[in-house]
Structures are given as structure tokens and as C-alpha cells.
Amino acid sequence: xxxxxxxxxxxxxxxxxxxxxxxxxxxxxxxxxxxxxxxxxxxxxxxxxxxxxxxxxxxxxxxxxxxxxxxxxxxxxxxxxxxxxxxxxxxxxxxxxxxxxxxxxxxxxxxxxxxxxxxxxxxxxxxxxxxxxxxxxxxxxxxxxxxxxxxxxxxxxxxxxxxxxxxxxxxxxxxxxxxxxxxxxxxxxxxxxxxxxxxxxxxxxxxxxxxxxxxxxxxxxxxxxxxxxxxxxxxxxxxxxxxxxxxxxxxxxxxxxxxxxxxxxxxxxxxxxxxxxxxxxxxxxxxxxxxxxxxxxxx
Amino acid sequence: xxxxxxxxxxxxxxxxxxxxxxxxxxxxxxxxxxxxxxxxxxxxxxxxxxxxxxxxxxxxxxxxxxxxxxxxxxxxxxxxxxxxxxxxxxxxxxxxxxxxxxxxxxxxxxxxxxxxxxxxxxxxxxxxxxxxxxxxxxxxxxxxxxxxxxxxxxxxxxxxxxxxxxxxxxxxxxxxxxxxxxxxxxxxxxxxxxxxxxxxxxxxxxxxxxxxxxxxxxxxxxxxxxxxxxxxxxxxxxxxxxxxxxxxxxxxxxxxxxxxxxxxxxxxxxxxxxxxxxxxxxxxxxxxxxxxxxxxxxxxxxxxxxxxxxxxxxxxxxxxxxxx
Numbered sequence: 001x002x003x004x005x006x007x008x009x010x011x012x013x014x015x016x017x018x019x020x021x022x023x024x025x026x027x028x029x030x031x032x033x034x035x036x037x038x039x040x041x042x043x044x045x046x047x048x049x050x051x052x053x054x055x056x057x058x059x060x061x062x063x064x065x066x067x068x069x070x071x072x073x074x075x076x077x078x079x080x081x082x083x084x085x086x087x088x089x090x091x092x093x094x095x096x097x098x099x100x101x102x103x104x105x106x107x108x109x110x111x112x113x114x115x116x117x118x119x120x121x122x123x124x125x126x127x128x129x130x131x132x133x134x135x136x137x138x139x140x141x142x143x144x145x146x147x148x149x150x151x152x153x154x155x156x157x158x159x160x161x162x163x164x165x166x167x168x169x170x171x172x173x174x175x176x177x178x179x180x181x182x183x184x185x186x187x188x189x190x191x192x193x194x195x196x197x198x199x200x201x202x203x204x205x206x207x208x209x210x211x212x213x214x215x216x217x218x219x220x221x222x223x224x225x226x227x228x229x230x231x232x233x234x235x236x237x238x239x240x241x242x243x244x245x246x247x248x249x250x251x252x253x254x255x256x257x258x259x260x261x262x263x264x265x266x267x268x269x270x271x272x273x274x275x276x277x278x279x280x281x282x283x284x285x286x287x288x289x290x291x292x293x294x295x296x297x298x299x
Numbered sequence: 300x301x302x303x304x305x306x307x308x309x310x311x312x313x314x315x316x317x318x319x320x321x322x323x324x325x326x327x328x329x330x331x332x333x334x335x336x337x338x339x340x341x342x343x344x345x346x347x348x349x350x351x352x353x354x355x356x357x358x359x360x361x362x363x364x365x366x367x368x369x370x371x372x373x374x375x376x377x378x379x380x381x382x383x384x385x386x387x388x389x390x391x392x393x394x395x396x397x398x399x400x401x402x403x404x405x406x407x408x409x410x411x412x413x414x415x416x417x418x419x420x421x422x423x424x425x426x427x428x429x430x431x432x433x434x435x436x437x438x439x440x441x442x443x444x445x446x447x448x449x450x451x452x453x454x455x456x457x458x459x460x461x462x463x464x465x466x467x468x469x470x471x472x473x474x475x476x477x478x479x480x481x482x483x484x485x486x487x488x489x490x491x492x493x494x495x496x497x498x499x500x501x502x503x504x505x506x507x508x509x510x511x512x513x514x515x516x517x518x519x520x521x522x523x524x525x526x527x528x529x530x531x532x533x534x535x536x537x538x539x540x541x542x543x544x545x546x547x548x549x550x551x552x553x554x555x556x557x558x559x560x561x562x563x564x565x566x567x568x569x570x571x572x573x574x575x576x577x578x579x580x581x582x583x584x585x586x587x588x589x590x591x592x593x594x595x596x597x598x599x600x601x602x603x604x605x606x607x608x609x610x611x612x613x614x615x616x617x618x619x620x621x622x623x
Contacts, residue, residue: 039414039417039418085599088599092602093358094412094413094414095354095358095360095413095417096598096602098360098414098417099360099550099554099598100595100598100599102362102547102550103551103591103594103595103598104595106547106587106588106590106591106594107588107591107592107595110585110587110588110591111588113584114584114585114588230543234421234422234425234543237418237421237422238418238422240418241415241418241419245414245415269433269434270433270434273426273429273430273432273433273434274426274429274430274434277422277423277426280419280422281407284407284408284410284419285407288410288411289411
């Protein structure tokens with residue numbers, strides 16, 4: 001393939017940026033699935049709430065407040081959702097869990113459409129994140145004049161920091177230890193006297209909060225309209241399947257993989273529309289449990 | 300005498316459905332239903348009966364049946380436009396096309412548990428949707444949809460107005476009868492055993508995947524007939540036919556009506572279409588919100604849907620009658 005180093009760098013960056021949003025959505029999905037065993041069809045709607053909150057607060061009070069307020073609000077919303085709704089469905093069939101989260105997704109989407117209208121709402125990027133970055137100033141191997149939108153790079157950095165924070169929480173803290181043990185065998189944790197349900201509630205809040213972070217930084221990139229939630233949910237589901245259901249590492253790798261695949265196929269419009277499905281098909285044929293999926297989990 | 304009675308017992312539902320369906324043009328306008336909506340209700344009865352063979356019998360929840368509905372609709376449209384205005388070859392080709400796609404998707408998605416199945420059917424349907432919007436645009440018309448079909452003909456009969464309605468209603472009655480036959484056949488029993496306890500079924504040495512695939516493909520064929528009839532009813536194919544809204548609509552209809560009862564989902568379809576087109580006049584844009592709330596209420600408090608409500612009322616009525 002005839003591709004200059006400049007073009008290659010840009011494709012890589014775009015791949016990372018596309019992957020970043022997938023990773024953030026899929027991380028919450030797979031975290032909730034891994035701990036609670038619930039496939040949350042309303043996760044796209046959580047992102048939707050986040051972008052509408054973020055754009056409203058941003059346009060009225062500034063980006064700083066949006067950043068401070070939206071993730072905690074989403075955390076609380078996630079906890080309430082788990083306590084009020086999801087909790088009732090732990091003993092029901094998976095089909096019922098999917099149905100009720102799907103119903104919630106419709107209700108939330110229609111509510112937001114009612115309040116904010118069906119059209120895209122412009123999301124003004126704060127001045128410090130606006131404009132372009134002169135990549136050739138930082139990367140000496142680039143020839144000539146190479147630029148990239150600053151905000152999209154910020155999105156990548158935010159995504160990396162969030163992923164690192166989640167991994168640190170799960171692997172370096174006692175709370176994380178209990179959660180990881182609960183992912184393996186929740187019943188045994190109950191026998192050991194650990195109130196795993198309370199912690200699962202927090203995990204749901206956490207997954208929701210990650211969607212909140214994704215919304216604050218992703219809103220200007222994905223646009224703010226009622227259809228965005230479902231449009232993001234489908235590739236994010238595929239990221240979870242490709243990475244292995246319930247695997248956080250898998251979600252990160254698969255998210256970046258999908259982002260890269262979309263970025264590098266951009267010049268070939270036909271391939272571009274189907275590439276993520278092709279990858280999914282290959283994974284399903286070659287390694288049905290996903291890249292890092294544990295053996296025996298929902299096989 | 301005995302045989303006659305058992306024929307009535309076995310086919311009571313089909314006969315009742317036939318009566319209700321064929322007299323629909325007489326009573327439907329009385330409840331403000333406009334002509335044309337009755338045809339659409341019949342089309343979705345076909346879609347929903349087939350969907351219940353999958354969801355109701357095997358318990359596998361597909362979020363991608365719009366794919367078969369849409370593929371059949373596009374095939375029918377293209378056949379009518381380029382081959383012949385006779386609907387018979389068009390419907391046959393449409394069903395074959397959707398069946399082939401269903402076999403491939405079924406083989407890929409039924410490898411693992413129902414969770415994967417729900418996610419992946421949704422994803423593959425979205426793939427066809429984005430293909431129709433982009434790479435196949437010259438065939439599908441992309442955003443604008445497929446238009447310019449001639450008036451569909453059933454040999455010498457113009458398929459318009461009541462001709463479409465009766466054709467569709469008769470198809471619905473036949474296909475409902477077929478579904479009833481499948482339900483009480485050994486194959487239907489196997490499908491229901493999958494929902495009950497798949498692991499146990501497999502331990503008895505039965506290849507559950509074969510029956511899952513069969514249920515999936517049969518339900519896709521019903522969806523295809525519905526999709527084809529949709530184009531006969533109104534010679535237009537929009538990309539929405541393939542979208543997740545369409546798949547979701549079918550799921551909502553099933554659940555509101557009562558999964559696994561065959562009749563329930565048809566009632567769900569009639570209710571939702573009636574709600575969407577007649578009752579929604581007062582609700583305006585918010586009809587889907589109200590419907591979503593009804594749907595959630597049913598899932599949370601009345602998982603058996605409308606049919607469960609009927610059962611509960613019946614039981615209460617019978618017990619009070621007994622105590623008196």
C-alpha cells in the first residue's frame with residue numbers, strides 16, 4: 001500500500017480517537033455484564049443522557065461545570081437504575097433483563113427527544129480545546145505541515161486516563177479485589193459474608209459514570225441527537241463480543257482494533273460500512289469466546 | 300363424532316382468527332380504523348406469528364428480524380420493478396433470499412447463548428441497514444427508498460384496496476394454521492424443550508442447535524412473507540424497514556401481546572398498530588414514549604402480556620363463580 005508516514009500517523013490518530021469512544025462505552029457495558037451478568041441495552045441511553053446534560057450545562061454555565069457535574073449525576077442515575085429496576089431482574093431470565101433495559105432505552109430516548117427535540121444541538125468546545133494541533137512540531141519524523149483537531153486528541157487522552165483509573169481501581173484497591181472475586185463467583189462471596197450486592201450497585205453506577213465521562217468529551221465529536229445512543233450501542237456491543245464478554249482488557253483491545261479498522265478503511269466506503277461486522281464474523285468463527293474471553297463464561 | 304370434536308378443539312383458534320380477520324372490513328371502521336390499516340395489521344400478524352415460533356417456542360430473543368423483513372421487501376420491490384408485476388414470483392424470490400441470509404446469520408449467531416444471539420442479530424441487521432444506505436444505494440435508493448414500482452398484480456387482479464386485504468388475510472390465516480401445526484408437532488415440542496431446559500435436552504443426545512436454527516429460519520421466512528406483502532400493500536421500500544426500530548417494534552408487539560401463545564403476539568401487533576395510527580392522534584409525537592412505558596410495565600409486572608391478563612381475569616371470574 002502506498003501510504004506516506006504522514007497519512008499513516010493521521011490514520012492511527014483517527015483510529016485511536018474512534019476507538020476511544022467505543023472503549024469508554026464498551027468498558028461500562030462489559031463491567032456491568034461481568035459483575036452483574038446483565039446485558040444493558042440502555043447503556044446507549046445513558047450516554048445520551050450524558051451528552052444532553054453536558055451540552056446543556058456547557059452552553060449555559062461552561063464546560064468546567066459540565067465536567068464536574070455530569071459524571072457524578074450519571075453515577076447516581078446508574079445507582080438508582082440498579083436499585084429501582086435492574087435489581088428486580090437478577091432472578092429473572094436474561095431475555096427479561098434485555099427486554100426491560102431495551103424498554104428503558106426507548107423511554108429515555110423518547111423523553112430526551114421530547115425535551116430537546118430531534119435535531120442535533122451544537123456542542124461548543126471550550127476555548128482551550130478548540131482549534132488544531134501542529135503535529136509536526138512534536139513528531140520530528142513527519143514531513144511538512146501536519147495538523148489534527150485538538151479536541152479529538154484530548155478525547156484520546158481522557159479515554160486512556162479513564163481506562164487506567166478503572167484498572168487501578170480494580171487491581172490496586174480492596175474494593176477492586178472484592179469486585180473481581182465477585183465476577184468470578186458471586187455466591188461464594190456471599191457465603192464469606194461479603195455484601196456483594198451493595199458493591200454491584202456501585203459497579204453499575206461506575207459503568208454509568210464512565211458513559212458520563214464519554215458523553216462530556218465525546219458529545220462534540222459524536223454530535224448530540226437522540227439517535228446517537230443506539231448508533232453507538234451496536235458497535236460497542238460488538239467491541240464487547242470481540243474482546244470477550246466481561247473482559248475489561250478485551251474491551252480495550254477490541255475497541256482500539258475496531259477504531260483502527262474504521263479509520264484505515266475510510267478511503268474504501270464499501271468496506272468501511274461492513275468492516276466491523278466482518279471482524280466480528282471472523283472472531284465468531286475463529287475464536288467464539290472473544291479475544292480475551294474466559295473459557296466457560298456464557299459459552 | 301369424536302373426530303369432529305377434536306378437529307374443532309385443535310383448530311378453534313384458527314377458525315376464530317379466520318372469522319375475525321375476514322370480517323375485519325365490516326367492523327374495523329366502526330372503531331375508527333381506516334381502510335388500509337387492517338391490511339397492515341394482517342401483515343404484522345404474519346410477522347408476529349413467525350416471530351413467536353422463535354421467541355415463544357425456543358426463548359431466543361432476536362433483535363434483528365427487520366433484516367429479513369427488509370431484505371424481502373427490497374427483493375420484492377426489485378422483482379416487481381425489473382422482472383414482472385406479478386407478485387407470485389416476487390414473493391417467492393423474496394422468501395428465498397431472506398431464507399438464505401437467515402441460514403448464514405443463524406449459523407453464526409446460534410453458536411453460543413441467547414445473550415450473544417440478541418446482540419449479534421441486532422448487529423447483523425444494522426449491517427444490512429448500513430449496506431442499504433451506502434454500498435447498495437444504486438439498488439435500494441439509499442435514503443430516499445425504493446420507488447417506481449408498477450401496480451402489483453396477482454395474475455389478472457390489480458392488487459389494490461380490498462384485493463390486497465383479502466389476499467393478505469388469507470395468507471395470515473394459512474400461516475397461522477401452519478404455525479399451529481408446527482406447535483403441536485414433534486419439532487415444535489423440541490423447540491419448546493429448548494426454552495424449558497436446553498442443557499437437559501442436549502444430554503438426551505438431541506442436537507438442540509438444529510432445532511434452534513430451524514425455528515430461526517422459519518421465523519425469518521414468516522418475516523419475509525410479511526416484508527414482501529408490505530410492498531404489495533404499498534409499492535415503496537424505505538430503509539427504515541431494515542432499521543432497529545423495526546426489529547424493536549416486533550419485540551414490543553410480542554411482549555405486550557404475550558410471548559409463546561401465537562395468538563397473543565397477533566393481538567399485540569393489532570394493538571400497537573391501532574395505538575400508533577388511531578389512538579396516537581391525541582398523543583402526537585409522544586406516542587412512542589407512552590408505548591415504551593406500557594412495554595416496561597408489561598415486562599416488569601405482567602411478563603405474560605395481554606394473554607396473562609386475560610388468564611388472570613378468567614381465573615378470578617371462575618373462582619368467584621365457584622364460591623358462589
